[in-house]
Amino acid sequence: MIDLLTRQSVGKSSLVDHLPILGPAMRKPVQYVAMMGELAVVLIMLMGGDLIIPGFYLSLLLLSGFTLAIYWIRKNGMVVDCGCFGHRKWKSNQYDIIRNLIFMTLTVIFIADSPGVYQHPEVANLAQLGMLVITAISLVLLIVHFRDIVESIGGGTK
Numbered sequence: 001m002i003d004l005l006t007r008q009s010v011g012k013s014s015l016v017d018h019l020p021i022l023g024p025a026m027r028k029p030v031q032y033v034a035m036m037g038e039l040a041v042v043l044i045m046l047m048g049g050d051l052i053i054p055g056f057y058l059s060l061l062l063l064s065g066f067t068l069a070i071y072w073i074r075k076n077g078m079v080v081d082c083g084c085f086g087h088r089k090w091k092s093n094q095y096d097i098i099r100n101l102i103f104m105t106l107t108v109i110f111i112a113d114s115p116g117v118y119q120h121p122e123v124a125n126l127a128q129l130g131m132l133v134i135t136a137i138s139l140v141l142l143i144v145h146f147r148d149i150v151e152s153i154g155g156g157t158k
Contacts, residue, residue: 037062053114060107067100106134 022030037058044055074097109130142149 034062034065053111056107056111056114060104060111063100063104063107067097067104070096070100102134106131109134 041055041059041062044051044058074094113131
């Protein structure tokens, strides 16, 4: 099952291949662990209940690792095939890192605002306000850049 899920990506050139901290022997295992971690996040979130918070912690851990890898690639000016959203070569820019930091911030806010996590009333209000502001900004950006988004995925008029 694991081999079936990873056959298309593991072993191909990827973000992991460009991280010198990983020796050649570690690259394939790291790819497997990352993919299985992503699958685990999806399954945990689908199961819900008491697993939601651990799922968000796992997603935060994975996203932190991906963000550090993107930072390293950007710092060294490399062009890589990250395997994200299909195989394509891309040169990362600051927006990839900013996007991931926004996702990480949302994750931390969700964890802090979850039932069962102690919250000082002022912190809870700040978390809710932060979520509202981020949601509003996201909607505005979506509306402002809607045409660009549609055209970038091939749905624009010709």
